[in-house]
Amino acid sequence: MSDVVVAGVGMIPFAKPGASAPYHEMGTEAAKLALADAGLGYEKVEQAYVGYVYGDSTCGQRALYHVGMTGIPIVNVNNNCSTGSTALFMARQMIASGALDCVLAVGFEQMKPGALGSVYTDRPSAFEEFDATADQLIDAPGIPLALRYFGGAGLSHMKKYGTPLEAFAKVRAKASRHARNNPLAIFRKEVTADDVMNDQVIWPGVMTRMMACPPTCGGAAAVLVSERFADKHGIGKQVRIAAQAMTTDTPSTFKAGDMMQLVGYDMAKEAASRVYESAGIGPGDLDVVELHDCFAHNELITYEALGLCGEGEAGKFINDGDNTYGGRIVTNPSGGLLSKGHPLGATGLAQCFELTRQLRGTAGPTQVEGAKVALQHNLGLGGACVVTLYQRH
Numbered sequence: 323m324s325d326v327v328v329a330g331v332g333m334i335p336f337a338k339p340g341a342s343a344p345y346h347e348m349g350t351e352a353a354k355l356a357l358a359d360a361g362l363g364y365e366k367v368e369q370a371y372v373g374y375v376y377g378d379s380t381c382g383q384r385a386l387y388h389v390g391m392t393g394i395p396i397v398n399v400n401n402n403c404s405t406g407s408t409a410l411f412m413a414r415q416m417i418a419s420g421a422l423d424c425v426l427a428v429g430f431e432q433m434k435p436g437a438l439g440s441v442y443t444d445r446p447s448a449f450e451e452f453d454a455t456a457d458q459l460i461d462a463p464g465i466p467l468a469l470r471y472f473g474g475a476g477l478s479h480m481k482k483y484g485t486p487l488e489a490f491a492k493v494r495a496k497a498s499r500h501a502r503n504n505p506l507a508i509f510r511k512e513v514t515a516d517d518v519m520n521d522q523v524i525w526p527g528v529m530t531r532m533m534a535c536p537p538t539c540g541g542a543a544a545v546l547v548s549e550r551f552a553d554k555h556g557i558g559k560q561v562r563i564a565a566q567a568m569t570t571d572t573p574s575t576f577k578a579g580d581m582m583q584l585v586g587y588d589m590a591k592e593a594a595s596r597v598y599e600s601a602g603i604g605p606g607d608l609d610v611v612e613l614h615d616c617f618a619h620n621e622l623i624t625y626e627a628l629g630l631c632g633e634g635e636a637g638k639f640i641n642d643g644d645n646t647y648g649g650r651i652v653t654n655p656s657g658g659l660l661s662k663g664h665p666l667g668a669t670g671l672a673q674c675f676e677l678t679r680q681l682r683g684t685a686g687p688t689q690v691e692g693a694k695v696a697l698q699h700n701l702g703l704g705g706a707c708v709v710t711l712y713q714r715h
Contacts, residue, residue, distance in 0.1 A: 325562040326417045328712070329424075329547040330360025333675040336508045336540035336663035338435075345377060345432035348541035349385030352668070353428045356543035357389070360557060364390035367545070368422045371397050371412045373405035373429040374667035376441065385430065399667075402702030403616060405429060406542065407670025411568050411708050413546050423551035429672075430541035431665035439467070448704045455576050455584055465525055468616070471703060473528045474581035476619025480528075483634040490533050490618035491518035492640050494660055497615065499646070501657025503687035506672075508538055508663035518618075533618040538663030542671035544678070561681045565711040567596035575705065582623055586701050590627035593709035594699070598629070601711050603695065605629035608651050610680050610690045612673040613699040615658040620701070625653070628699060628709075647690070655680065655688040670700040670708065681714040 332355025334348055342348060349372065357364060367390075372382025382398040401408040406429030413425040440447055447453070449467065456462075460474045479485050495515045501507040513532065521530040552559050569589045576584070598604055605628060613628065615621035622636045630651055631639040644650040656662045656676040659669060677696040679685040698710040 325549070325564055326414050327547050327549060327552045327557065327559050328544060328561040328563065328674070328678050329552060329557045330356045330358070330362065330545040331543070331675040331678045332356035332359055333506055333542040333672050334540060335506045336538045336665060338508065339433050339537055339539055340435070342432065342539035345374065345381060345430050346385040346388065348432070348539065349428050349430040350388040352430065352541035352543040353386060353389045353426060356426070356545050360545040362424070362545060362555065365392055366424050367394060367426045368424050369395045369397070369416060370426040370428065371399050371409035373399040373401070373409040373670070374431055375400055375402060375405055376431060376433060376666070382428070385428065401706045402704050403614065403664070403666050404670060404700045404702030404706045404708050405667045406672070407698065407700035407708035407710065408568065408706060410544060410670055410674055410710065411566060414563055414566055417546050417548050423548045425546050426543065427546065427671060428541070428543040429668040429670060431667040432539050433537040433665060435537055451576055452584060452703065456581065459579065459581055462525065469524060469529065469534060471581070471585050472617040472619050473525050475585045475623055476617070477528050478581040479619070479623055479636070483637065485622070485637045487527065488515060488519065489622060489637045489640050491515040493615070493618040493621050494518045494532050496646050497654060497658045497660040500655050500688065501661030504657050504662060507657040507661050508536065509657070509661045529617070529619070535616050535659040535664040538665045540663060540665035540668045540672065542668045542675050544671055544674045560714055561678050562713055562715055563710055564713040565597040565600035566709070567593040567600070568706060568708045569593040571705045585620065585703060586705050586707050587623060587627050589705060589707035590624055590699060590701060590709065593707050594628045597709045597711045607695050608697050609693040609695050610655060610677065611651055611653045611697045611699070612656060612658070612676055613653060614701040615654060615660050616664060618660060621653070621658065624699060628697065652690045655685070655690055673698045673700060674710070677712050681712055
């Protein structure tokens, strides 16, 4: 399998529920932006993978038929919060295997306000085992599902390593400083760690409101091509996917007796390990990372899962400023999910959008100077984790 060229990317500004266009219009616009960025017409696309979580079947066709109706295979993808990167993973596989030369990945989400919940309540939930395990590990009655999982993971880190609540507040404050420079982010107001600590408490001693990402609507897309296709069509080859891995849960998810494992710590660690080994590099070679900060707590534990710092060292990593500009590895220059927003199906492709621009040197005010190696981490509970390594050539 060979490197895959990121030929084009597109993203629309994220918006609050009720303030966006309908899902199909967001998907259409994102796809058109990515194709225009690649300098290609839709007729060149051989297959498309379209990700969304909340929607009926074949919403992907509904969106792409307004881009073109060429009869190509359109595959709808749903993998919870890792949906967008799962679409990217599938598209990359088709190119890397030599089966196809030009594939489109699109993600969008039209969300409702409030905490995430089940849509189909007349059948067993995919989270039954997760809920049962969480009930055994933490006592948090009345706390919504996602908050309980990730807040519990943060609480586990606090108990293991003495991590203070202020560490999560500093992560959220950092996100706001980065998002201030991103016109596509939903929240661009800069806040301090004190602001975060003094915000509405949603789990005493564990989480305030600003430590959680908001429900968001949006769309993003990427066009992936083979090297030979890029050569034939005069497409720049400066950004490539050098390695990628997708993992799902292992027995440790439920048997480790640790909320950090329940929310995918081992999945992330294994996916990152595979990517580093495949690319022949280590976390010390990274310049910029976009990781899945659905909660400030998950960003903190993911630093360790990805090897950006040692286990138990995330607090020091944050205090030393090694997660921002001027530090060791700039994490979430876009503002991340906490400030940019988290439209589930679009998130992974929005990360791809940001990192592609970073390696091109066209990220504008969010640019990480001299960025050549970038890592993307996108996580969905239930579970799936996709880690992607991009390199500038």
